Amino acid sequence: MANRVEVLAQQAMSSSDDDDDCIGSGTMKGPVAAPPPPPPPVEGQKTSQVVVAHKSANQVYLDLKNHKGVLLMLCLGLKSADGTRDLGDLSVEPYCSLHKRVAPNFKVNNPTMADEVIRRFHDLGLKKIPKPKNWKAQALKKWLIDNPIADETDIAWLMKQEEALFNAVKNQMNESDKQKEADAKTTNSPWKKKDDYLRMYIAAMHDKVRTALLKSGFTLTRMELDARNNEARPDLFFAALTDLYNDDDFIAKVEALPDLHEDFQLEYEINTLDVPAPASEDHIKRKWNDCKAKLAKIVSRFERSGTGDGHMAEQDNELAEGETELRSGQRSSYIHDHLGEQPHLLYLWHLADKYDVLNHVIVRLSEDVAATGDEVATDTAKTQRKRKGNSAGEDDSATEFRRDISMAQKEQAYQTMVESYQRANEKLLDYKLDYARVERSGYSMEAQLYQEQIKVQEEIAADLKKRISDWNKKPKAQQKK
Numbered sequence: 001m002a003n004r005v006e007v008l009a010q011q012a013m014s015s016s017d018d019d020d021d022c023i024g025s026g027t028m029k030g031p032v033a034a035p036p037p038p039p040p041p042v043e044g045q046k047t048s049q050v051v052v053a054h055k056s057a058n059q060v061y062l063d064l065k066n067h068k069g070v071l072l073m074l075c076l077g078l079k080s081a082d083g084t085r086d087l088g089d090l091s092v093e094p095y096c097s098l099h100k101r102v103a104p105n106f107k108v109n110n111p112t113m114a115d116e117v118i119r120r121f122h123d124l125g126l127k128k129i130p131k132p133k134n135w136k137a138q139a140l141k142k143w144l145i146d147n148p149i150a151d152e153t154d155i156a157w158l159m160k161q162e163e164a165l166f167n168a169v170k171n172q173m174n175e176s177d178k179q180k181e182a183d184a185k186t187t188n189s190p191w192k193k194k195d196d197y198l199r200m201y202i203a204a205m206h207d208k209v210r211t212a213l214l215k216s217g218f219t220l221t222r223m224e225l226d227a228r229n230n231e232a233r234p235d236l237f238f239a240a241l242t243d244l245y246n247d248d249d250f251i252a253k254v255e256a257l258p259d260l261h262e263d264f265q266l267e268y269e270i271n272t273l274d275v276p277a278p279a280s281e282d283h284i285k286r287k288w289n290d291c292k293a294k295l296a297k298i299v300s301r302f303e304r305s306g307t308g309d310g311h312m313a314e315q316d317n318e319l320a321e322g323e324t325e326l327r328s329g330q331r332s333s334y335i336h337d338h339l340g341e342q343p344h345l346l347y348l349w350h351l352a353d354k355y356d357v358l359n360h361v362i363v364r365l366s367e368d369v370a371a372t373g374d375e376v377a378t379d380t381a382k383t384q385r386k387r388k389g390n391s392a393g394e395d396d397s398a399t400e401f402r403r404d405i406s407m408a409q410k411e412q413a414y415q416t417m418v419e420s421y422q423r424a425n426e427k428l429l430d431y432k433l434d435y436a437r438v439e440r441s442g443y444s445m446e447a448q449l450y451q452e453q454i455k456v457q458e459e460i461a462a463d464l465k466k467r468i469s470d471w472n473k474k475p476k477a478q479q480k481k
Contacts, residue, residue, distance in 0.1 A: 054123060056153070056157075058154070058157055067105075068105055069105065069106050069107045069112075070108055071162065071165065072095075073088060073113060073144065074116070074154075074158055075087035076088040076141060076145050076148065077144060077145045077148025078149065078155060078159065080159070080162075081159060085166075086145075087158070087162050090107065093173075094166070094173045110135070110136075110137055113132070114140060117130055117135075117140060118132070120149065121147075123149070123150070123151070130143065191275075193275075194263060194343070195275060196276065197287070197291065198252065198270060198344055198347055199245060200241070200245055200287060200291075202252040202253070202254070202270075203250065204241055204351075204361075205355050208240055209240045209241050209244055212236060212240045213237050213357060213361075214360060215237075216236070239281060241284055242280070242281040245275075245279060246278040247272075251270070251271050253269050253270075254267060254268050254270065257347070257350060260331070260346050260347070260350055261332050261346050263343045263344070264347065291345060292361060292363070294339070294340065294341050294345055295361065296362040296363070297339070298334050298345060299362060302331060302334045305334070331349065414468075414471055417467055417468055417471070418468060421465060424457060424460045424461040424464055425461055428458060428461055431450055431454045432454060438450060
């Protein structure tokens with residue numbers, strides 16, 4: 001919400017800039033009254049102040065990079081058109097309710113206010129030269145309120161800009177309040193039945209949600225990190241899981257698995273009426289992480305016992321099918337009730353095996369790079385050696401293993417870049433379609449928002465395209481290094 005407040009405020013002010021008849025992008029339209037000349041120095045008075053040329057409020061704002069705090073500082077001493085608000089006052093709504101991460105963007109430091117004091121001294125033609133260099137913030141603000149800007153053109157421009165900023169922040173705060181009210185209506189009551197958890201497990205294995213789960217372990221690029229708070233980003237795992245869990249149209253079908261546990265004797269369905277829905281995303285996240293941690297302990301306990309699949313000897317491949325199923329049925333004996341482990345965790349384990357996502361669910365290394373029963377970790381006694389007398393065969397094997405791992409990682413990184421580039425182009429097309437729609441409808445502020453999003457997405461796509469092109473230009477031998 002913090003970033004969105006700043007973006008909407010900036011766009012609202014830019015929009016009012018374009019419609020202004022007096023001052024546009026820093027240029028005047030029509031005749032404007034010349035500012036009064038600076039007063040002559042008082043006879044016999046020594047001063048080190050330099051007489052500066054007149055600057056409009058718009059020019060000051062542009063020189064300081066359109067900082068919203070500067071705009072509010074320039075408004076100090078002015079009142080709104082209806083006379084009910086003191087402009088630039090951060091102690092009133094909606095400014096006083098800004099998030100602590102956003103509030104500093106609406107304030108200025110003492111040196112900036114001191115410069116404004118000197119500027120107004122010359123513009124207003126005052127006689128007593130102030131020395132604001134060592135003034136406190138309260139004294140600087142009081143002087144600016146007592147000596148407001150007097151130029152009518154500047155006042156008209158400031159009032160219009162402040163009104164646009166005020167409305168943008170107020171609207172965003174209202175949306176935030178509505179969202180908080182909606183979140184408060186969600187049911188975050190304790191989950192006491194196994195069906196509450198089973199619905200979450202089954203929803204997590206849905207195609208869309210499972211895809212988000214698999215992508216949750218990918219390393220994001222710099223561009224993707226910068227856009228992670230963008231509204232148009234793809235749903236993250238917990239957001240997708242929460243949406244599906246609360247979806248009335250989603251029916252979770254529980255399989256009949258009597259060999260897994262006696263709780264799964266019959267097949268049945270779970271809908272939203274059977275669980276405490278809707279649930280908030282934070283509630284779902286806490287429940288999922290808790291179940292994930294417990295399942296990781298159960299799986300680890302099962303593997304260490306010698307009956308786990310990861311510890312089957314090579315000759316066990318010839319076991320009969322019934323004996324393999326018996327091993328799977330033994331999983332329930334590794335649940336410890338005194339640790340809060342419930343039988344429904346076995347169903348999550350079953351689904352994770354079924355869809356081959358167990359490593360992503362409990363977050364452990366893949367068997368391709370981890371030590372397993374089939375491919376035992378390297379015997380350290382054989383690899384430990386003195387500096388001399390090394391076996392060439394063993395050294396070559398270790399080098400080849402490291403090269404294979406490095407190549408696999410690079411291929412995965414390249415594939416991730418290609419997928420990110422495809423997603424960026426899809427987003428760009430969606431933004432352009434939305435921009436064309438709102439432009440035809442005459443919504444100027446929405447159109448500006450989509451223009452900014454199109455610009456950002458074009459930069460992301462161009463960066464990814466360049467990186468892919470640079471990779472493809474490398475010789476095959478160099479790509480493998």
